[in-house]
Amino acid sequence: MNPVDERPVDGPEASRLVVLAVLFEAGLAPLALVLGRILNQPPLAGFAWSMWDACLGAVATLPMLALLAIVVRWPVGPLGPIKQFFDREVRPLLRTRPWYDLALISIAAGVGEEMLFRGVIQGALSHALGQTAGLVVASLIFGALHPITRAYTVLAAALGAYLGGTWLFTGNLLSAMVTHGLYDFVALIVLLRDAPPKGS
Numbered sequence: 001m002n003p004v005d006e007r008p009v010d011g012p013e014a015s016r017l018v019v020l021a022v023l024f025e026a027g028l029a030p031l032a033l034v035l036g037r038i039l040n041q042p043p044l045a046g047f048a049w050s051m052w053d054a055c056l057g058a059v060a061t062l063p064m065l066a067l068l069a070i071v072v073r074w075p076v077g078p079l080g081p082i083k084q085f086f087d088r089e090v091r092p093l094l095r096t097r098p099w100y101d102l103a104l105i106s107i108a109a110g111v112g113e114e115m116l117f118r119g120v121i122q123g124a125l126s127h128a129l130g131q132t133a134g135l136v137v138a139s140l141i142f143g144a145l146h147p148i149t150r151a152y153t154v155l156a157a158a159l160g161a162y163l164g165g166t167w168l169f170t171g172n173l174l175s176a177m178v179t180h181g182l183y184d185f186v187a188l189i190v191l192l193r194d195a196p197p198k199g200s
Contacts, residue, residue, distance in 0.1 A: 017093050018101045025105065028112030036120045041127070043119030047173040057178030060166045064159065064183045072190060078151030085148050086191055095192050102188045110181025117142050117160065118167050118176050135164045 032043040075083035094102065117138060126134030143157025167176040 014093065014096060018097060018105065021105045022108045025108035025112045028116045032112070032115035032120045035116070039120060039124045041120050041124040043115040043123075044173065046119060046123065046167065046171065047177075050172055050174060053170045053172040053175045054178050056170050057166065057175035058182055060162075060175065060179040061183045061186070064162065064179070065186060068183075068187050068190065078149070081149045082152050082155070085152075091192060094188065099189065102192075103185055106181045106185035106188065109184050110177045110179075114163065114167075114173060114177045114180055118164055119173050122164050122167070131168065135161060135168065139164055 029043075035041075036043045071079050071083060121141060122134050122138035124134075125137050128134070129137065139157045139160035142160030143153045143155075146156035147153050163176045163180055166179050167173055169175075
């Protein structure tokens with residue numbers, strides 16, 4: 001295989017990419033509001049401001065970060081293509097961006113994706129199918145919408161189930177938002193600092 005092309009995207013083009021990423025992720029929130037109205041499932045029905053639940057959400061990132069450390073340190077088997085995709089496609093777009101750009105993308109993803117996938121989709125499916133089936137089906141949908149590789153789809157479905165379980169455990173969507181956003185932020189920092197293998 002050819003060496004990873006690590007030429008960074010910089011300047012106004014990189015800034016536009018960050019803006020587009022934030023707008024896309026944040027745009028899932030109004031989509032959740034519209035879909036929630038159609039399905040009679042308000043996306044923030046399970047949301048409340050709570051420092052305790054926010055802290056639980058932060059603690060819940062630890063198993064996810066442990067999994068990230070495994071993928072980064074030992075990208076073997078089906079994990080290798082996931083790491084290679086990031087090195088090839090994502091690193092050149094974001095490696096020169098400051099931490100606050102990465103934080104904006106992560107916060108937008110944590111809020112937008114959790115409102116849509118957990119607040120609306122999992123909530124509506126749980127009412128229709130029961131809590132367990134709702135969690136499983138919503139997680140499968142979440143995984144299917146992350147089709148980078150087969151392994152990544154499975155991994156995303158598992159992480160979706162974990163985030164959905166976090167919501168069920170605390171009873172507060174805020175916890176899942178914090179877990180998701182904080183994980184994304186730390187993952188971006190770690191992966192962008194981690195040097196890609198020279199001949200992958």
